[in-house]
Amino acid sequence: MSGLTEYGPLSSLPAPTGAVLVLNAGSSSLKYQLLHPDTGEVWADGIVERIGENDSSITHEQGDVEIRETAAIADHLAAIEWAIRCFADNGTDLAAAGLVAVGHRVVHGGRTFYEPTIITREVISEITRISPLAPLHNPANLIGIEAARTFLPDVPSVAVFDTAFFHGLPDAAATYAIDRGVADLHAIRRYGFHGTSHDYVSHRVADFLGRDYDELNQIVLHLGNGASASAIAGGHPIDTSMGMTPLEGLVMGTRSGDLDPGLVLHLHRVAKLSVDQIDTLLNKQSGLKGLCGENDFRAISALIEAGDENARRAYDVYIHRLRRYIGAYMIELGRVDAITFTAGVGENSTPVRADALAGLEHYGIIIDAERNAVRSKEPRRISADDSEIDVLVVPTNEELAIARQSAAVVA
Numbered sequence: 586m587s588g589l590t591e592y593g594p595l596s597s598l599p600a601p602t603g604a605v606l607v608l609n610a611g612s613s614s615l616k617y618q619l620l621h622p623d624t625g626e627v628w629a630d631g632i633v634e635r636i637g638e639n640d641s642s643i644t645h646e647q648g649d650v651e652i653r654e655t656a657a658i659a660d661h662l663a664a665i666e667w668a669i670r671c672f673a674d675n676g677t678d679l680a681a682a683g684l685v686a687v688g689h690r691v692v693h694g695g696r697t698f699y700e701p702t703i704i705t706r707e708v709i710s711e712i713t714r715i716s717p718l719a720p721l722h723n724p725a726n727l728i729g730i731e732a733a734r735t736f737l738p739d740v741p742s743v744a745v746f747d748t749a750f751f752h753g754l755p756d757a758a759a760t761y762a763i764d765r766g767v768a769d770l771h772a773i774r775r776y777g778f779h780g781t782s783h784d785y786v787s788h789r790v791a792d793f794l795g796r797d798y799d800e801l802n803q804i805v806l807h808l809g810n811g812a813s814a815s816a817i818a819g820g821h822p823i824d825t826s827m828g829m830t831p832l833e834g835l836v837m838g839t840r841s842g843d844l845d846p847g848l849v850l851h852l853h854r855v856a857k858l859s860v861d862q863i864d865t866l867l868n869k870q871s872g873l874k875g876l877c878g879e880n881d882f883r884a885i886s887a888l889i890e891a892g893d894e895n896a897r898r899a900y901d902v903y904i905h906r907l908r909r910y911i912g913a914y915m916i917e918l919g920r921v922d923a924i925t926f927t928a929g930v931g932e933n934s935t936p937v938r939a940d941a942l943a944g945l946e947h948y949g950i951i952i953d954a955e956r957n958a959v960r961s962k963e964p965r966r967i968s969a970d971d972s973e974i975d976v977l978v979v980p981t982n983e984e985l986a987i988a989r990q991s992a993a994v995v996a
């Protein structure tokens with residue numbers, strides 16, 4: 586391997602007995618974390634990005650050791666082999682470490698999977714069968730699953746599905762108004778994504794407020810590079826912004842979110858773009874990036890300060906869409922107890938939180954500017970004491986949620 590390597594002192598952490606290895610394979614990335622499901626203690630985490638290119642970037646942190654390299658990582662299998670070797674080089678033989686499970690984030694569970702599921706040959710076949718619903722993600726997830734079964738044959742693998750939390754969406758929220766026969770034949774409905782995060786965060790909200798989960802009506806805003814909103818009534822999700830694919834809903838880093846479907850036809854018929862070109866345009870070249878060339882809010886804020894009009898418009902479109910969903914979910918829920926921001930933008934961007942909920946005093950929402958400006962990794966309230974609706978910031982932790990669900994199903 587070529588590139589930059591930095592080695593620190595070797596990890597002095599004890600062997601990770603009882604730990605779960607969580608694998609999150611995206612279309613061109615692999616994230617992993619080795620952590621304890623009860624304590625949340627993290628032994629190691631890493632990420633391989635730009636898989637399939639000549640300059641894949643690799644980061645592995647384990648105890649005091651930090652490895653950063655640039656290399657050509659051909660595919661997900663090579664990425665996993667690389668990660669396992671990093672563990673070995675740092676004194677952790679994963680196959681002999683006493684892991685309780687490998688937890689896999691699987692993006693699409695279709696209509697079949699709505700609970701953490703121990704992976705068998707039959708489960709692999711079924712995930713393969715539903716892969717056309719998530720053509721960029723499920724195949725990568727499957728490679729992660731096969732690799733774990735090859736390299737760690739004695740450790741049970743568990744699939745945790747991104748769609749699972751929303752499997753019980755009411756029919757009215759899950760149904761697209763298209764021909765029923767076509768929809769049924771092709772499994773077309775709204776599935777929802779980021780479910781692990783919405784599930785984890787909404788439960789932490791109940792803990793934070795000291796309230797019973799089942800008695801709370803909540804709106805959760807997961808605003809990261811991907812973004813989604815959910816409405817949860819008395820412990821049950823009743824709506825969410827992502828649909829059959831993770832493209833629907835809010836404006837995201839590189840994804841458009843909601844569009845007139847006629848626009849897609851126009852791009853094909855008139856602009857002569859192929860289906861794959863439209864796919865790339867809407868998933869990778871749209872959203873904030875399409876509007877102003879940047880998808881990171883820190884860069885966008887800097888551009889706005891420098892007077893960049895495209896960045897200003899991108900921000901305004903983002904906030905406009907977000908407020909539209911918040912408004913819709915307030916009506917759907919009728920009574921709202923808590924609105925919670927999470928993920929990279931939600932946890933860190935003071936202006937996004939302020940602007941998303943500005944001027945809603947008549948609806949019982951009052952943001953406390955000082956509380957909103959505090960930076961912290963802890964769950965916190967940013968609404969004023971006299972705000973009827975609690976507005977919170979709660980960091981998400983999908984790896985911990987996957988580790989816990991995996992350990993529980995194996996036990």
Ligand code: AMP
Binds near residue numbers: 810929934
């Ligand atoms: P995630 O997908 O949850 O990892 O979120 C990634 C996104 O969070 C980035 O693309 C940034 O837009 C945003 N982000 C991360 N840190 C900050 C920060 N300190 N201020 C504003 N935005 C941030």
